[in-house]
Amino acid sequence: xxxxxxxxxxxxxxxxxxxxxxxxxxxxxxxxxxxxxxxxxxxxxxxxxxxxxxxxxxxxxxxxxxxxxxxxxxxxxxxxxxxxxxxxxxxxxxxxxxxxxxxxxxxxxxxxxxxxxxxxxxxxxxxxxxxxxxxxxxxxxxxxxxxxxxxxxxxxxxxxxxxxxxxxxxxxxxxxxxxxxxxxxxxxxxxxxxxxxxxxxxxxxxxxxxxxxxxxxxxxxxxxxxxxxxxxxxxxxxxxxxxxxxxxxxxxxxxxxxxxxxxxxxxxxxxxxxxxxxxxxxxxxxxxxxxxxxxxxxxxxxxxxxxxxxxxxxxxxxxxx
Numbered sequence: 001x002x003x004x005x006x007x008x009x010x011x012x013x014x015x016x017x018x019x020x021x022x023x024x025x026x027x028x029x030x031x032x033x034x035x036x037x038x039x040x041x042x043x044x045x046x047x048x049x050x051x052x053x054x055x056x057x058x059x060x061x062x063x064x065x066x067x068x069x070x071x072x073x074x075x076x077x078x079x080x081x082x083x084x085x086x087x088x089x090x091x092x093x094x095x096x097x098x099x100x101x102x103x104x105x106x107x108x109x110x111x112x113x114x115x116x117x118x119x120x121x122x123x124x125x126x127x128x129x130x131x132x133x134x135x136x137x138x139x140x141x142x143x144x145x146x147x148x149x150x151x152x153x154x155x156x157x158x159x160x161x162x163x164x165x166x167x168x169x170x171x172x173x174x175x176x177x178x179x180x181x182x183x184x185x186x187x188x189x190x191x192x193x194x195x196x197x198x199x200x201x202x203x204x205x206x207x208x209x210x211x212x213x214x215x216x217x218x219x220x221x222x223x224x225x226x227x228x229x230x231x232x233x234x235x236x237x238x239x240x241x242x243x244x245x246x247x248x249x250x251x252x253x254x255x256x257x258x259x260x261x262x263x264x265x266x267x268x269x270x271x272x273x274x275x276x277x278x279x280x281x282x283x284x285x286x287x288x289x290x291x292x293x294x295x296x297x298x299x300x301x302x303x304x305x306x307x308x309x310x311x312x313x314x315x316x317x318x319x320x321x
Contacts, residue, residue, distance in 0.1 A: 024230045027057045029067040029076035033260060035102070035183070035274060036080050041255045042241035052237060054230040071096070071218065077227075081218040083290060084136060084297060087316045088307035097221040097318035099235065100213035104277035105199025106130075106137035107185035109170065110177045112192045119145055119197075123155040125176035128166035130184070133158070136214070137179055139300040140202045140293075147206065186273045190265040203293065210289035213279050224318055232320050246275035287317050 030036045040058060043049050049056065059076050061067040067079035072094065083098040090096060110116045116125065119141075129138050145152040159166070159175055163184040170178045170188065177196065178188070189195060200211065217235075224231050244251045252271060261267040294312040297305055 023053060023055050024227055025055045025057050026227075026230065026234055027059055027075070027077045029059050029061045029070045029079040031061055031063065031067070031080075033183070034080060038245060038255045038258055038274075039238050039241040041258060042245050042251055043237055045251060045254050046241065046244055048237045048240060053233055056234075071220070077223055078217050078219045080215055082136070082215050083312075083316055084294060084306060086218050087294065087309070087313040088305075090313035090316060091307050091309035095221045095315065096218055097224060098216045098218050098316055099318045099320075100216040100279045100282050101238075102215050102274075102277040103200075103211055103213050103279055104182040104273060105203075105214050106135070106179060106181055107189075107195055107199070108137075108141065108177060108179045108197040109185055109188055109193045110196055111170070111173075112194050114176065114194065116177055116196065119148060119150055119152065122152060122177060123150070124157075126157045126159060126174070127152075128159050128161065128169055128175040128178040128180070130161070130163040130166055130178075130180040132160050134301055134305045135179070136297055136305065137199050137202070139297055139305065140199070140206065141179060141197070143296060143300055144202050144205055182273055182277070183270065186269045187261070187266050190263065190269040206296070208289050208292060210286050211281065212286055212290045212293060213282065219318075221315060221318065228320075235320070242278055246271070246278065290317075 028036065028040070030040070037058070040056065043056075059070070061070055061076070061079070064079075064081060067076070068081065068085070070076045071079045072089075080101055081098075086096045086098040116122060129135060131138065142152050159169065161169070163180050166175065166178055166180060167184050167188060169175045170193070171191075178185075180188075185193075185195070199214065203212065219231075245255065246252075256267060259267065259270050261270055291312040294306060295310065298310055
């Protein structure tokens, strides 16, 4: 909490006191292209911040790694990341916690006229993979391949890279298929590229029926506990902004410049995927499902993604109670 200090002389002593009307400031580490900025803009446009019991300081971070560094250094209070990293940090002694932000997940795409219809058809093909060899969608896709007696790691030529570069590679037919993040997938879907599987499809086919949010707000548990009222209000306003962007065409139009959508089709597809990502349920069943996914990822990554702990750490998921 940022607090202004006033000094009052009492009995010959200077006593610091916080100004009664000072609001706590929540420092958000947000990437310029992230959907968190969409919601912050919608909060302002809707006037939600005018009466809020807190202020927001939006601190730009260049990428996810920079956000993680800023959070650990205490330069920001909240970033958007995943519960896998949150748990790994807890197992290493840093008590971070997670609260869901979105249900959106990665997407496996192919050109509309591609002969690839199933995972088996990827054999001998070039697959672009955003996020690197430890990307959770790639690890889970390998698990699904194993379930189908397919060794995707050995039978596919893998090309790792940044999402924009890999989108270009797919458009130039330098890769045959692409596993990428949802926003980049939405742009490609709008251009006619075909979805083979979503991250949610992969989870379902691995036998997990619950929808598990993959990304969310990550913060130091002590900070959230100390600023619980302000943080809970922020979460409530964030949901109101998300809902408004999905229900109001006028509010959606106001944040369009932030979406990097070049065509009306891309705008529509981005909005559709963004709204499909609204978190509808978050409770014990979803958190237990997350623990199952964690165990699977721990085994698949040989501890490299999750850290040494074989189990999701207690306290990873923050409670608003």
